[in-house]
Amino acid sequence: MERSEGDVSAADLPSIIDLAPDEARRAQTESVTASGTKRNADKLLEVRGLKTQFFTADGVIQAVDDVSFDVGYGETLGLVGESGCGKSVTALSIARLVPDPPGRIVAGQIMFDGIDVLKLSNEAMRKLRGKEIGFIFQDPLTSLNPTLTIGYQITEGIREHMRLSTRAARDRVVELLAKVGIPRPADRLKDYPHQFSGGMRQRVMIAIALSCDPKLILADEPTTALDVTIQAQILELIQKLSDEFGTAVLMITHDLGIAAGMCDRVNVMYAGRIVETGTVDTMFESPQMPYAWGLLDSLPRIDDIRGAKLRTIEGLPPLLIAPPDACRFGPRCRYARDICREDEPELTARAGEGHLARCWATEPGGWIS
């Protein structure tokens, strides 16, 4: 992990780092939210200043710390980051499913389709969940109840939220199962989860998520437990169905490849914060945060020439109990300077449309800008 002679130090980099067109860069320096916009009619979900904390014996863990972003109607937004960065807690907060205690949403606003989610009664929240917001979790085996037939489990939500007759509900379930690609759906209603393979179980989960025509699907690492060919099937299915129904998707993943293939926009999270956000194209073409560079460079790629040593990100993410008032990636960043250790940068605009990053070095006027 030592640097060899061929390596280049931070000081050598500035001149070529700058992949952003010069004229577009002169613009704004003021801080904006990750959306770059104010409240807007075409936003399905608006998250503002979300703070979710866990009150543990060791101290208060600031799992999600002042996170703001939007999801448009029908849009697929990626939340990308490594374990513990707060991406799952962000999703759970939106659905108000953070386990309490020890967790609590301590600040922020979540507007879902014009509804202030954090002000809803538990009863109203329950109606929203499952009906307007569908969920797909990582492990379909633990998210399905092993003692109930899948027919029952899919019908449950439909009966709860849609007030259909038993017969109409059953017809709808058969239709849904056919839609997610389960062969002979009518025969399989009486089967239990263990009678399905992993990929088929995830299809059942998708059918449940879609059962009440939700406006938003929260997909938390939906394919991490699956084989690569099954993963491709499931991702394609999610993409196809969200297009067909106009459902927005919040896709939580650690896999940059999935983000590149599935998402319209991507938020990169690190240590409870959004550190970069932008459209997939700008994000992958001209990432503006050394953490994003680190992720991209540490990834073996199927289309890369072999033999190159992988870049690594040294060290570990900070503990979120008392994060310093400084760049949270600073201690691991090879481009860090004094200011990074003294003051935390805001999310500020970069060249591309809606492209924001939290980095002193790549800000206009910074030492890698």
Next chain:
Amino acid sequence: MDQLTASAGAAPSIRPHDSKNIVEVDDLKVYFPIRAGIFKTVKGTVKAVDDVTFEVRRGETLGLVGESGCGKSTIGRAMIRLREPSGGTVRFDGIDLNTLKSGALRKMRRRMQIIFQDPYGSLDPRMTVGSIISEPIETHHLADGEAKKERVADLLRIVGLDPNYVKRYPHEFSGGQRQRIGVARALAVEPEFIVCDEPISALDVSIQAQVLNLLTDLRGRLGLTYLFVAHDLSVVKHISDRVAVMYLGKIVEVGPPDLVYSAPGHPYTRALLSAVPVPDPVAERKRRRVILQGDVPSPVNPPPGCRFHTRCWLYERLGKPENCRTIEPPLQVMTTDHRAACHWAGEALKTDVGIAHIDQQLVRRGTPEAALNLLKTGRATEVTEAELAAEAPAADTGAPL
């Protein structure tokens, strides 16, 4: 030796030992009985590994890739005799492991080690790091007293951990650090051959790179040979000198990654490659996924002929040729060192199915490091060269280019 190979039911024609190979596997079978009923009678057999022949060459990394249940981990374990084979032979340095009695086998085991997938489950939580690493040293009577302590400290240093950690327990370490402890334990007996069984699957992306670099580094420094078992094709490509692709208990393709990934002869390899996401939206848009019908068939009752024909896109495209259903295709030479088990590999080669999005000339990362590499290696494409040319003069510090 003759007796034993006969009793193992292996084919009589075992190839002669080649000293270039550290492990030679011939017609290996690993079957698991399915027992049911109150008398636990055998109702069937899971053919986890079925008639597999290959070799691992001294000093190479052989990547073994496939989806869950294809038998890749079972092969890894059978190769160091953590699993008893149901048939066939595994020869280590020319010696059939099946012929070895326990004492001799233990001596042999010093030369082969394994690193497990789960850095949490594979370390005893009640043992200190020091005792975890020194246990194999004691078992094989390699050192004691001060020499042993010295050796443990050395091992920790080799894998990039602080030697002062000897008194700590596994729970005090992160996943990546635990995997380093697992590597140190494997190295403790100075093995020649290490089976790496999904060693980085449980780790975060940035930590994966650290462990991969460590393994590559150690291989060079200590002259190791690896069997690298993994499901991630990108990782396998990165680390392997040769890649073997498995499907349903069989090796269906084997060769150097540059050939297997750019001119795959087996339709299954192409289906796998087509499913691998690439962290670049431009490449992702070019991706044409091969849709495999249904799930992997049961290894209890694998399809006749080619095991893949029930899900094969090429079989459909060629109008369901009969030989796919009736004759099991052997591994056939495509080019030097590249073999594929498909009757119609030549037809597969005529297409770009599965590999349209894999273009080594168009790799873009957008990171400063990647930009520099492009310049250094002269691999910059027109796009990036233009970009770089446009951007380079804008420098505010005079960087040496």
